[in-house]
Amino acid sequence: MKFDIKNIVAIVISVLVFVLLLAFKTVPLTQLWKGYQILYVYSQDLKENDILAVLSKYGCTDVISKSSQRLPVLSSISPVQFQTDDSYIAKRNAFFTDKSSSAMVFYVNENQSSYLDKAIPELNSFSLTKAGTDGKASFPWIAPILLCMFWAVLFFFSKNRPLFAAASFFSIVFAFSRPLYSVSAGISLFIFALFLFHRLWKRKDFLKAALNSPYIILFTFFPPLVLVFVSPADSVFYLLSVTATVSSVYLYSFYEEKQDEKSVFKPVFIRSAKMFPVIGHLGIRLIGLLIITLVLISVSLNFSGKLNNLSDSTVKPALPSPVSSSDSSIVNLTDFMYWAWNTASFPYKKIENAAFEIPEENQQVQIKDYSADSNGKIVVSDSTALVYNSKFRESVYSTIEQLNYPALEKLMLKQGKNTAYGYSKGQSQSSSEKFVFAALLILITVPLCLGAYYIIGRKRYGLSI
Structure with missing residues (x-):
């Protein structure tokens, strides 16, 4: 079998991406x-x-x-x-x-x-x-398993199973090399796009029809736009897996061409890709399954967190951590700010009035200022030394950021200015994913909106779903 330069490039890309996915695999x-x-x-x-x-x-x-x-x-x-x-x-x-x-x-x-x-x-x-x-570090099996279950249903309904398996291979590898909830959700959308694409395969102008399909384009390229806010690295690996998918589809096309050359009978689709419904009756039902899969991934995110907390509650000590306001039991940045105000205002107070106080907004510290008027007489006036307002607070935060030692206040400021602190035994913050729940909700809106668009469009013309 003779290979041209395009085949070699496709193989190199596929192997390289596969190695990169394995080399940079991670566990949350x-x-x-x-x-x-x-x-x-x-x-x-x-x-x-x-x-x-x-x-x-x-x-x-x-x-x-x-x-x-x-x-x-x-x-x-x-x-x-x-x-x-x-x-x-x-x-x-x-x-x-x-x-x-x-x-x-x-x-x-x-x-x-x-x-x-x-x-x-x-x-x-x-x-x-x-x-x-x-x-x-724990491997979150639930999200990749839900993804594989959705993939299995798509594989069952595939008309060209070898093509669909070859096209989705790198996406599944990506999902298991970085088993994050946002990644599994994004890959769910992409493999559905691959399923829609494979339905157009070998029809006349199938590539043009695929590139003009809002369903295929949005399901393919919307996930990395969301993933970049969760983890820029995941967005890059997603695009790499898409690139490897294109290479594997090209190699599969080359394989099919060689097989067709051996065959005397070469069937041709009657309807062109333009005349073939990308979604259809089956597609809209699978969109519903896709939505269910994304919802289950979102629910499992919260469920797995509760399991972690339950499993750790008898093993680890209750450690200082960010908590809800109702569970607050340790000082926070508000307490620190009150202390900073009292520290800064202490020199201007009389000893008998130097007790700790909680300042009110725009509270001022006045001092007497003595100056001579034009006649040489001493004039007493009040001047403002300090004001408890946003400017004062920002100056204190700026002081924290410039501290040249590992200060606890830097750690607190990184958590958020209004964060409360107490004791906790469970894990609450993932270092691998940020804004993951918001990302999952956004990803769910894509099949919801496209599914509604399809149904409304069919109903408008009196067609059945």
Whole structure:
């Protein structure tokens, strides 16, 4: 069998994409904090400095720990101020222990998770020491299995099963190499586009009809537009799998041509691709199945999270984490902002009025200003030293971002200015997918809208669905 340069290029692309999908395969890592993994250590022998030394040995730098904290805001007029036991500075120590105050807690940048995995075995090798993390890598089987079930139904209804299998191969490999909910949902749309395309195969002008079909185009190219907001890498791998699919379809076409050359009888479709309904009765019912599949993937996202929380509730300690407002039990950025205001305003207050206060919006600190008038007399006037408003708060946030040490306040600011904190045993934040639930809802709207468009169009002309 003679191969031309196009066949060689198609083979190279297919092999290269297959290798890339396997080389960059990933398993989702769930964690409590955005951008950070928690390390908790129970130990009767190791002190905090000992643990930090082990972490540093394996490359974990800028670890947020209790000993690394300083005063995040200082008054240039009164840099030394007494901190009471109920001040924010004292209460923030709750972030560095579990709920029972039995374990030391550290925060490691998620980019150093591989280093952390190497450090934990050494920590556990010490006597009377147990170390672990909130991060948990687990293969979410539900989403890929739902995708495969949908693929199996499409395969069953395929008129050209070898073509459909060859076209969808790289998409399935992609779904299992990056088993994320958003990826499985996006691939569900794409393999449905492949199913529609395969129905036009070998009909007159089938390629032109496919490129002019809003169903095939939207089901193919809308997913990467959504995935780029969830994970840019997933969007790139999606486009690579589409490229490999084109190559595999081209190679399959070449194979069919060689088989046809051996055959004396060559059947031709009566209806051209332009006259053949892309959706049809079967297609609209499969769109309904596609919607059901996407809904099940969305539901399984929430269900799997509850399973993780249930399974971890008896294994891991209750660790500091972002929680709902009703479960808040640890100080937050609002408490920090009140403390910052009292710290900044302290030098301007009388000693008897220097007690901690919760400022009101636009509250001002007035000071007496003495100046001489034109007659040489001393004139007393009031001037504003501080105002508790958005400008003050933004200046404090700017101060946090410029801190040159691993500050807890930086970690809190990364979670969101209005985030509440408490203790939790389960995983709540995926480091692999962001805005995943919103992405799933958006992906569901595509088959919903196209299905409604098809049904309304048929009803308008009095045609059955």
